[in-house]
Amino acid sequence: xxxxxxxxxxxxxxxxxxxxxxxxAVRKYGIEIPAFCYYEGLALQAACRMCLVEVEKMPKLQTAxxxxxxxxMVVRTETPVVADARKAMLELVLTNHPLDCPVCDKGGECExxxxxFRYGAGEGRFNETKxxxxxxxxxxxxxxxxxxxxxxxxxxxxxNEGMGVAALGIANRAVTSEIIPNExxxxxxxxxxxCIDVCPVGALTSGPYRYKTRPWEMDxxxxxxxxxxDGCKTTLGVRNNSIIRANNRDHSGLNGDFLCVKGRxxxxxGASQERLQTPLARVxxxxxxxSWTRALKTIAAKFGEVRQRGGAFGVIGSNHTTNEENYYLxxxxxxxxxxxxxxxxxxxxxxxxxxxxxxxxGQLATVEDIYNAPAVVVLGCDLSHQHPMLAYQLRAxxxxxxxxxxxxxxxxxxxxNQATRSLRVDKGGExxxxxxxxxxxxxxxxxxxxxxxxxxxxxxxxxxxxxxSLGVPVKYVALVDYSNSRGAIEMGLTPELLPGMxxxxxxxxxxxxxxxxxxxxxxxxxxxxxxxxxxxxxxKPFLVVQDLFRTETAEQADIVLxxxxxxxxxxxxxxxxxxxxxxxKGIGAMGTKTDLDIFALLAKEMKLDLGPATPDALxxxxxxxxxxxxxxxxxxxxxxxxxxxxNGPVAIDxxxxxxxxxxxxxxxxxxxxxxSKALTSLMEYPGELYxxxxx
Amino acid sequence: xxFSPELEAKFDxxxxxxxxxxxxxxxxxxxxxxxxELGSITPELIDEIVNRIGVTRLQVQEVLSYYSMLHTxxxxxxxxxxxxxxxxxxxxxxxLWDHVCERTGLKNKEVSADxxxxxxxxxxxxxxxxxxxxxxxxxxxxxxTREELDRLLDGLEKKQ
Ligand code: SF4
Ligand code: SF4
Ligand code: SF4
Ligand code: FES
Ligand code: FES
Numbered sequence: 001x002x003x004x005x006x007x008x009x010x011x012x013x014x015x016x017x018x019x020x021x022x023x024x025a026v027r028k029y030g031i032e033i034p035a036f037c038y039y040e041g042l043a044l045q046a047a048c049r050m051c052l053v054e055v056e057k058m059p060k061l062q063t064a065x066x067x068x069x070x071x072x073m074v075v076r077t078e079t080p081v082v083a084d085a086r087k088a089m090l091e092l093v094l095t096n097h098p099l100d101c102p103v104c105d106k107g108g109e110c111e112x113x114x115x116x117f118r119y120g121a122g123e124g125r126f127n128e129t130k131x132x133x134x135x136x137x138x139x140x141x142x143x144x145x146x147x148x149x150x151x152x153x154x155x156x157x158x159x160n161e162g163m164g165v166a167a168l169g170i171a172n173r174a175v176t177s178e179i180i181p182n183e184x185x186x187x188x189x190x191x192x193x194x195c196i197d198v199c200p201v202g203a204l205t206s207g208p209y210r211y212k213t214r215p216w217e218m219d220x221x222x223x224x225x226x227x228x229x230d231g232c233k234t235t236l237g238v239r240n241n242s243i244i245r246a247n248n249r250d251h252s253g254l255n256g257d258f259l260c261v262k263g264r265x266x267x268x269x270g271a272s273q274e275r276l277q278t279p280l281a282r283v284x285x286x287x288x289x290x291s292w293t294r295a296l297k298t299i300a301a302k303f304g305e306v307r308q309r310g311g312a313f314g315v316i317g318s319n320h321t322t323n324e325e326n327y328y329l330x331x332x333x334x335x336x337x338x339x340x341x342x343x344x345x346x347x348x349x350x351x352x353x354x355x356x357x358x359x360x361x362g363q364l365a366t367v368e369d370i371y372n373a374p375a376v377v378v379l380g381c382d383l384s385h386q387h388p389m390l391a392y393q394l395r396a397x398x399x400x401x402x403x404x405x406x407x408x409x410x411x412x413x414x415x416x417n418q419a420t421r422s423l424r425v426d427k428g429g430e431x432x433x434x435x436x437x438x439x440x441x442x443x444x445x446x447x448x449x450x451x452x453x454x455x456x457x458x459x460x461x462x463x464x465x466x467x468x469s470l471g472v473p474v475k476y477v478a479l480v481d482y483s484n485s486r487g488a489i490e491m492g493l494t495p496e497l498l499p500g501m502x503x504x505x506x507x508x509x510x511x512x513x514x515x516x517x518x519x520x521x522x523x524x525x526x527x528x529x530x531x532x533x534x535x536x537x538x539x540k541p542f543l544v545v546q547d548l549f550r551t552e553t554a555e556q557a558d559i560v561l562x563x564x565x566x567x568x569x570x571x572x573x574x575x576x577x578x579x580x581x582x583x584x585k586g587i588g589a590m591g592t593k594t595d596l597d598i599f600a601l602l603a604k605e606m607k608l609d610l611g612p613a614t615p616d617a618l619x620x621x622x623x624x625x626x627x628x629x630x631x632x633x634x635x636x637x638x639x640x641x642x643x644x645x646x647n648g649p650v651a652i653d654x655x656x657x658x659x660x661x662x663x664x665x666x667x668x669x670x671x672x673x674x675x676s677k678a679l680t681s682l683m684e685y686p687g688e689l690y691x692x693x694x695x
Numbered sequence: 696x697x698f699s700p701e702l703e704a705k706f707d708x709x710x711x712x713x714x715x716x717x718x719x720x721x722x723x724x725x726x727x728x729x730x731x732e733l734g735s736i737t738p739e740l741i742d743e744i745v746n747r748i749g750v751t752r753l754q755v756q757e758v759l760s761y762y763s764m765l766h767t768x769x770x771x772x773x774x775x776x777x778x779x780x781x782x783x784x785x786x787x788x789x790x791l792w793d794h795v796c797e798r799t800g801l802k803n804k805e806v807s808a809d810x811x812x813x814x815x816x817x818x819x820x821x822x823x824x825x826x827x828x829x830x831x832x833x834x835x836x837x838x839x840t841r842e843e844l845d846r847l848l849d850g851l852e853k854k855q
Contacts, residue, residue, distance in 0.1 A: 169753040171760040182753040 231575025318527030322571025358648025
């Protein structure tokens with residue numbers, strides 16, 4: 001298929017691999033053929049006829065969205081005949097279109113509006129009265145306005161093919177055709193909003209976004225989603241210092257057009273009424289507001305005093321803070337406080353994998369590998385729920401490259417629908433079960449293996465042994481939960497490892513030990529909620545908590561500092577595959593400081609010399625000193641993802657019992673979900689797909 | 696739900712008629728045969744088909760709403776369909792339709808109180824060469840005149 005074909009477009013000679021569709025082939029040469037129904041990566045529809053072009057020796061205008069390039073083809077994309085045809089198509093599309101652009105959310109970024117402008121189809125010859133049909137609400141996030149719909153079927157296809165949900169269909173035919181939801185008057189689906197995103201017009205609109213702004217009144221800030229570990233790029237639509245919308249506007253990055261329900265709608269947690277806006281200190285047993293200055297002075301004095309007398313510190317870091325924050329926090333703990341009692345909630349066994357792959361190099365899969373691998377095995381994870389973007393890429397791999405996929409799980413998962421074979425095994429038995437797939441995987445010629453938290457310690461080694469025995473290229477992903485779970489491990493937020501997975505060779509307490517210890521004088525919790533179950537601490541340490549909310553852990557604190565969310569800071573995060581990307585500050589939140597600023601102010605107050613504490617300076621330090629993180633700055637700065645090259649051996653005993661995924665679903669995000677109005681409103685729609693009720 | 700042995704046999708045959716992975720192709724004929732036996736497409740019939748061929752309810756809904764010969768409300772025992780599409784129109788199909796409405800006192804897609812007759816104005820039924828054409832259940836009547844139509848309707852009343 002990769003033979004190049006030569007053809008002429010608008011007088012220009014161009015080339016493209018055989019099999020390329022004309023509409024795609026011309027793009028590289030700066031020519032845009034208009035399209036409503038064509039959507040890259042989805043099945044062809046050829047419903048809208050906007051892409052009509054003239055092709056020499058072909059008697060009629062051809063649809064560029066279905067026509068593969070051919071040697072010697074001569075194509076004209078903008079001639080009077082073509083323009084007339086497009087104008088006529090628009091006239092038909094507009095027959096019953098309400099033209100309510102002034103009050104339509106899509107106005108200003110509507111493909112129909114743009115096309116009408118481009119082809120001057122301002123007048124129609126139809127004088128029938130337009131049929132009004134009332135708008136419908138299908139879920140808390142999806143609204144449908146029938147008269148605006150141009151029946152391009154993009155929404156139906158993205159839901160069928162992209163999401164694997166198939167919640168949208170088409171009822172009736174001809175002029176009465178309309179898009180319908182799967183439950184008569186409402187949707188029972190992922191609530192991902194992909195259908196809204198792909199809709200070229202304002203027919204599908206978003207509950208949280210509608211009527212809040214005109215698109216051109218927002219600033220668009222490209223950053224990384226704050227929720228799961230997949231690392232989707234998202235564009236925050238910001239107005240008056242508040243986030244109004246999230247969509248991956250330019251389709252760049254690891255996720256392309258994709259965002260799941262959390263990425264698309266759960267940016268709102270930071271704007272929760274429950275957000276902390278001032279530091280709190282315990283006075284007479286109750287948490288009372290105090291000033292930042294007093295809070296920081298109190299903490300610095302306490303930390304200094306405990307350090308002075310050789311007391312014991314414990315530090316618990318976060319799965320959501322940036323690499324720079326994590327790196328600086330461990331420096332603070334190790335150099336500033338002289339403790340190696342530092343840990344975070346571990347959600348997957350990355351360390352054993354890195355050790356088992358020591359010296360092999362290039363065997364950590366990227367998101368792109370999941371999209372390209374001939375075969376993909378998923379062990380012990382409900383991928384569509386826990387890693388929505390990886391699952392989306394996997395579905396695309398099946399559609400575009402006919403990948404073989406093999407879920408190995410205790411119960412049914414969405415991946416079964418496309419699986420070559422699904423294996424049902426009890427938790428913990430996943431690796432054993434792999435043996436039966438050996439022949440097929442060998443045959444496939446290349447494999448990516450994703451494994452969840454049931455696979456840890458020795459099971460990971462057995463997994464790698466199995467992979468090695470296949471004799472074909474095998475790559476791995478150790479699945480972890482949150483936006484920077486990977487960066488927490490690699491920036492040294494465990495007692496066992498310094499940044500770059502260098503063994504610390506020093507003892508230190510893990511979370512469980514810290515909570516159970518009666519010897520700690522200070523416990524410093526940054527962006528984590530280890531006391532979620534409201535258990536009391538065994539000892540009586542001075543408890544400092546940095547968080548966005550009064551979590552269960554914050555409730556027990558002596559001092560609480562209001563921290564910034566991931567959408568309120570700069571820095572980098574490392575996704576589940578080990579790909580580093582840059583966060584860009586979208587908004588600020590009154591009364592809060594970023595975790596990094598808090599660390600820096602405390603260091604200053606304590607007169608510690610820990611080096612510069614800006615995201616840029618720390619990234620520079622990380623790039624030059626942390627093993628595997630010598631990533632190219634230009635890649636990050638231009639919004640790209642840079643693969644890290646952390647390499648083994650990592651000669652430590654991995655405490656496998658400390659590894660537990662929080663098993664979040666599509667609609668939960670650790671301690672964050674309850675503060676997101678969008679997510680809590682969707683809890684009524686728990687995705688019955690999994691209970692099998694809706695199918 | 697249980698069907699007659701004849702319908703079961705038809706369903707069985709259909710289930711075996713398509714290549715693997717294409718079972719959903721059986722949807723339209725199953726709906727039609729089911730409708731013939733039950734008088735309309737009932738929720739129970741849909742459930743049964745969904746389970747047998749693994750399509751979603753939404754897919755059934757799409758097909759149901761697309762094809763005009765699939766009905767979710769019971770029709771009369773004799774469903775009289777008068778074509779008023781172009782060929783039939785040119786040969787007086789529209790007048791036949793008016794006549795049927797007048798004689799039965801029914802409107803399009805209505806069923807007589809006794810459940811015996813229902814009428815429907817339909818698009819081309821593929822009998823243009825013998826226009827105007829009328830179809831009663833699965834039987835075609837060609838080159839229909841007003842007199843023939845009356846005889847036809849009389850006949851239906853007698854059959855009651
Ligand atoms: S929100 Fe997502 S899952 Fe629901 S209908 Fe739209 S595309 Fe399908
Ligand atoms: S709702 Fe939007 S995406 Fe769906 S068919 Fe209509 S115009 Fe296309
Ligand atoms: S898949 Fe993960 S990273 Fe992507 S939008 Fe959803 S929660 Fe965010
Ligand atoms: S884009 Fe080609 S027909 Fe719609
Ligand atoms: S137009 Fe009546 S049968 Fe074709």
